[in-house]
Amino acid sequence: xxxxxxxxxxxxxxxxxxxxxxxxxxxxxxxxxxxxxxLAELGTPPEDIAVISxxxxxxxxxxxxxxxxxxxxxxxxxxxATGLKVARPDLTVLAMSGDGxxxxxxxxxxxxxxxxxxxxxxxxxxxxVYGMTKGQPSPTTEPDWDSAMSPGGTGMSPFHPxxxxxxxxxxxVAREFSGDIKSTTRTLVEAVNHPGFSFVEILSPCxxxxxxEREWKNTVHKAPVEPTDDPARAAxxxxxxxxxxxxxxxxxxxxxxxxxxxxxxxxxxEHLDHMFEI
Amino acid sequence: xxxxxxxxKSVSFAIVGSGGAGALTAGSIVLEAxxxxxxxxxxxxxxxxxxxxxxxxxxxxxxxHPVDCMNAExxxxxxxxWKNVERFSAEMPVRPGGTIIADPAxxxxxxxxxxxxxxxxxxxxxxxAASVKGGRANMVAAGLAAQLIGxxxxxxxxxxxxxxxxxxxxxxxxxLACARAGMQAAAELGLGNTLEIGDAYQQEQGRWLITGxxxxxxGAVRGGVRFAAGYPITPATEVLEWLAAALPEAGGTLVQAExxxxxxxxxxxxxxxxxxxxxATSGPGLSLMxxxxxxxxxxxxxxxxxxxxxxxxxxxxxxxxxxxxxxVAVNGFHGDAPHVVVAPISVxxxxxxxxxxxxxxEAMQTPVILLSDQALGQSRVVMKRPANLSFVGKRxxxxxxxxxxxxxxxxxxxxGVSEMAIxxxxxxxxxxxxxxxxxxxxxxxxxxxxxxxxxxxxxxxxDFDYGIxxxxxxxxxxxxxxxxxxxxAPAREAQRRLAExxxxxxxxxxxxxxxxxxxxxxxxxxxxxxxxxxxQSHAGQFRTYLRANTDLPGEARHxxxxxxNLIGAREITQxxxxxxxQ
Numbered sequence: 001x002x003x004x005x006x007x008x009x010x011x012x013x014x015x016x017x018x019x020x021x022x023x024x025x026x027x028x029x030x031x032x033x034x035x036x037x038x039l040a041e042l043g044t045p046p047e048d049i050a051v052i053s054x055x056x057x058x059x060x061x062x063x064x065x066x067x068x069x070x071x072x073x074x075x076x077x078x079x080x081a082t083g084l085k086v087a088r089p090d091l092t093v094l095a096m097s098g099d100g101x102x103x104x105x106x107x108x109x110x111x112x113x114x115x116x117x118x119x120x121x122x123x124x125x126x127x128x129v130y131g132m133t134k135g136q137p138s139p140t141t142e143p144d145w146d147s148a149m150s151p152g153g154t155g156m157s158p159f160h161p162x163x164x165x166x167x168x169x170x171x172x173v174a175r176e177f178s179g180d181i182k183s184t185t186r187t188l189v190e191a192v193n194h195p196g197f198s199f200v201e202i203l204s205p206c207x208x209x210x211x212x213e214r215e216w217k218n219t220v221h222k223a224p225v226e227p228t229d230d231p232a233r234a235a236x237x238x239x240x241x242x243x244x245x246x247x248x249x250x251x252x253x254x255x256x257x258x259x260x261x262x263x264x265x266x267x268x269x270e271h272l273d274h275m276f277e278i
Numbered sequence: 279x280x281x282x283x284x285x286x287k288s289v290s291f292a293i294v295g296s297g298g299a300g301a302l303t304a305g306s307i308v309l310e311a312x313x314x315x316x317x318x319x320x321x322x323x324x325x326x327x328x329x330x331x332x333x334x335x336x337x338x339x340x341x342x343h344p345v346d347c348m349n350a351e352x353x354x355x356x357x358x359x360w361k362n363v364e365r366f367s368a369e370m371p372v373r374p375g376g377t378i379i380a381d382p383a384x385x386x387x388x389x390x391x392x393x394x395x396x397x398x399x400x401x402x403x404x405x406x407a408a409s410v411k412g413g414r415a416n417m418v419a420a421g422l423a424a425q426l427i428g429x430x431x432x433x434x435x436x437x438x439x440x441x442x443x444x445x446x447x448x449x450x451x452x453x454l455a456c457a458r459a460g461m462q463a464a465a466e467l468g469l470g471n472t473l474e475i476g477d478a479y480q481q482e483q484g485r486w487l488i489t490g491x492x493x494x495x496x497g498a499v500r501g502g503v504r505f506a507a508g509y510p511i512t513p514a515t516e517v518l519e520w521l522a523a524a525l526p527e528a529g530g531t532l533v534q535a536e537x538x539x540x541x542x543x544x545x546x547x548x549x550x551x552x553x554x555x556x557x558a559t560s561g562p563g564l565s566l567m568x569x570x571x572x573x574x575x576x577x578x579x580x581x582x583x584x585x586x587x588x589x590x591x592x593x594x595x596x597x598x599x600x601x602x603x604x605x606v607a608v609n610g611f612h613g614d615a616p617h618v619v620v621a622p623i624s625v626x627x628x629x630x631x632x633x634x635x636x637x638x639x640e641a642m643q644t645p646v647i648l649l650s651d652q653a654l655g656q657s658r659v660v661m662k663r664p665a666n667l668s669f670v671g672k673r674x675x676x677x678x679x680x681x682x683x684x685x686x687x688x689x690x691x692x693x694g695v696s697e698m699a700i701x702x703x704x705x706x707x708x709x710x711x712x713x714x715x716x717x718x719x720x721x722x723x724x725x726x727x728x729x730x731x732x733x734x735x736x737x738x739x740x741d742f743d744y745g746i747x748x749x750x751x752x753x754x755x756x757x758x759x760x761x762x763x764x765x766x767a768p769a770r771e772a773q774r775r776l777a778e779x780x781x782x783x784x785x786x787x788x789x790x791x792x793x794x795x796x797x798x799x800x801x802x803x804x805x806x807x808x809x810x811x812x813x814q815s816h817a818g819q820f821r822t823y824l825r826a827n828t829d830l831p832g833e834a835r836h837x838x839x840x841x842x843n844l845i846g847a848r849e850i851t852q853x854x855x856x857x858x859x860q
Contacts (some may be wrong), residue, residue, distance in 0.1 A: 067707055089704065267670075268499045276487060
């Protein structure tokens, strides 16, 4: 393993040669840029970073980086990242997901990853729609959004990921807008550096199935407050905001998960045998 | 194989009571004391779903020689109470001329128990317990059993001290007083030494007391497993609990997951990180894990999933054994997904097969499903000290970039196994993917990549040299009992009984179920004229699996039923006799 050398890397060192499958204008291009910039700023060698994802447009991102990656099954990126980080605490582990992957099929893992508070960073690129399957409502979609699969809308309240994260025990909660690369980069650096489970929701427009989201660049705004380490204050702010506030909204000091592995022994200890001897 | 000598004596008995009455504790103490005395034996349990108040039976077989399975009939049944006995009396029939010990205060012995013609002896178990301050009926039952089989008070005392010493001197004294009262009462029954086991082989040192689930855990750690994740499920939980305590001593750990989807993905992530990994579950959990097992096939990540089978489908009977997950383990994946399925053939073999599983998974970078079952997993046996095996998982890994080569994670190789780069290695960066991919791992929708990568993945599984470990054959004969898993032991016992009647039978049990062990199994069966396929499955999954993969020579018959009433040696013996003598 190489020791991290600060500022030795440029953003392009974290980018693979592969062309993304994303549509022109997709917010995820900007997320990829912010990610590679933040990794360069962190200065961790690419081989010591793992980017883990599930299924969906946003989950294609690992292969576009030059890090180790895992493009797994739908909804399970956090479980996979958890196993990797516990087994290999020396690695920097990011799980990267979308609103369907992370909050619908993977919703249960989200709760328990927050609770477990393992030192990983969870980035959800939220475009409030299933893009890869061509336009169905996700857990964060507005209740009256019309689609072929749910004509007239789902009628269901949108899921509030930041509140859930805070209530479930996440140690760092932030929201960013993909178009603000500078702010997103800075927040990702802080998220990776913060101990425990860091959750960053990035509003990332789907210009193909949600052309209305092109307007986001005009409606997002910086949260007019400083980050707090008081979960009650953070909860009040997040509960009452309009969903368009960006910035670091909670930075806690909850105790991270304790059962990370040491260097594994080459051979099984002999006294495991002795416990069975008569 | 060497035929075992005719056993001098083996005694089978059951202690039953309602859940919480302590029947299982009493059984464990007698088993352990028997082990200390120099005998061999095993104990299985028959319990209902309730933690308290359901039925609970300790089923024991003790002998002066190693035993692998329960007897089909019991010599002795001791009842602490008769609550819910109708639910499980069929699992522990008392032989004609056998003995039933019951408390007269419980009223008449249920007809369902006595109909075999066993002799009833009355002992005031509750009153004897009540005569001791803080006394418990289960220890009276332990004393009754100990006296009848010929255990000494000293042997019992040693185990009671070891087991409940932590509860204080008074608890130990009370327990021993109850046990003594039981022993005294048994001595007065006039049964003499009819149930005594006789000579113990005191000289055989280094024997083990272990369950199948513990043996699986130990085999995994010996094979190199250092990470586990799991979600509690009956009857597999003990594998996870054992690993949770043992792994930290080997620099490893176990994570309790939020569900089985998480546990299998956690071990996938840990294995991607370079650590040999395992989870344990039962049928419902295996069903949930299958999608990710397909991902492990496609992304070529080694892992081991232990399925301790229970009665299905759905929740079924969670506490009782069946062999009905063969189909889902072998064929449950979507797409064409070559992988490995193995099954231990005895409690002792759980250790061997688990260790081998880790070796196979790591060598081929593949998921391996180990099919154990409740009858193996929750049976506690006294057995000979197992040999140390050489199987230790070793992965073909990528050492790092040289001058101008480009690392190809899924390079096409002769044996189908490619070098796996572990995170941290410079130049080995790649994305493991469930998408069809090229040799580099780049997603692909090309027919060429699909064909090449599927060929490669099949090659590495099918061309692997599984050697002599594919299965076991015992004895010779043109009449064959073909079975698998926990039914191997009763098949072997049937073989011994048949040999006494001059009927030579060969027992064949594959340890490797997928890929199909053509060479080993077809070789073992080639001279067979009669093949009796024996399995604990209503649908006959094993027979279907055999017929889908090979043509059985000679005439084949099928003896099968679902759990929980386990197929025993007596029935298998009868099936063969009826056939041969036709």
